[in-house]
Amino acid sequence: MPPPSALDIRTSSVVRLIKEESSYHKELASAKKSLEKMLAGEEPDEYELRQQRKVVEETKAMIPEVRTRLQTALEALKFQLELQKSPESEPAQCKEKAQKAIDDAQKLLGEALE
Numbered sequence: 001m002p003p004p005s006a007l008d009i010r011t012s013s014v015v016r017l018i019k020e021e022s023s024y025h026k027e028l029a030s031a032k033k034s035l036e037k038m039l040a041g042e043e044p045d046e047y048e049l050r051q052q053r054k055v056v057e058e059t060k061a062m063i064p065e066v067r068t069r070l071q072t073a074l075e076a077l078k079f080q081l082e083l084q085k086s087p088e089s090e091p092a093q094c095k096e097k098a099q100k101a102i103d104d105a106q107k108l109l110g111e112a113l114e
Contacts, residue, residue, distance in 0.1 A: 007090050007098055010077040014101040017070040018108055024066060028059045067109065074105045 004012075035052045038044045081098050084090045 005090060005094065007080050007084055007094050010073065010080045011094070011098045011101045013073045014070065014077050014105050017066060017073055018104055021063065021066045021070060021108065024059060024063050028056065028063070031056045031059055070105055071109065074102065074109070077102060
């Protein structure tokens with residue numbers, strides 16, 4: 001089996017970062033829900049509240065970081081795809097997968113701007 005091409009590597013990177021951002025959004029929703037439960041309870045423990053608030057803030061802080069890395073990886077993938085314009089350079093399947101990753105990333109980044 002041949003080693004993965006640069007296009008495959010860049011595509012995998014973008015796909016991974018899309019999943020990572022989605023994971024942080026899910027984690028943030030879960031942490032907020034947990035914090036709300038704690039606040040709704042009778043006499044919540046201040047230490048636990050501080051810790052949960054810290055989790056929420058740290059998770060929020062990671063989303064822009066992942067988004068920045070995704071933008072960088074997206075630009076690298078677009079550049080790599082441009083380099084692979086000749087039909088025989090990469091299999092069509094790899095190019096289609098790369099284009100789908102580009103479309104998904106642009107959709108995700110576009111939603112973030114709204």
